[in-house]
Amino acid sequence: MTLSKALEADRNGQIERAADEYESALAHDANDLVAIVNLLVLYWQSTDYGFSLAHRLSQPFIANAGTRLGQLLNTARERFPECPEVLFWTRYIAWADRGDAFDPDECRVLLKRYPDYLEPAMALFSLSQSKEAADMAIELLNRCRADNTTRSRYVASVIEGVLKRKKFTQV
Structure with a gap:
């Protein structure tokens, strides 16, 4: 099962591998809420300089993380407009990253x-x-x-x- 592989890699700090596994889980089940929210937070954190440096993330991965974060947020809002996880993380990330009102x-x-x-x-x-x-x-x-x-x-x-x-x- 791909989600379990994603969670294992994530828990072991294997960020790029975890992202690949979460993406695979979503390719298998586009409505896997755990995969969506975990991946969007993982991508969001990956765009943080300290996090990316500590985990030795590659520049292409970081660039992709920034692109995919926006895509995942949009997809999550469309698919799960009333889901508390999506509502929260959408607002929280906008506040933390852009200073939007929260x-x-x-x-x-x-x-x-x-x-x-x-x-x-x-x-x-x-x-x-x-x-x-x-x-x-x-x-x-x-x-x-x-x-x-x-x-x-x-x-x-x-x-x-x-x-x-x-x-x-x-x-």
């Missing part, structure tokens, strides 16, 4: 409408400087540590960063 109320609405989907808690926890969604953020952090994909490592790093800042401001 109202914390968007996260609150997603968390209320989709209580099992916790990734908006990461953003709300961060945007509120740890004043909101702390319990959900910690639960999400534990899930992410167990999952260990690029997507999960990113989410965990944001939550851990907020926790570290909180610790330092309490000293």
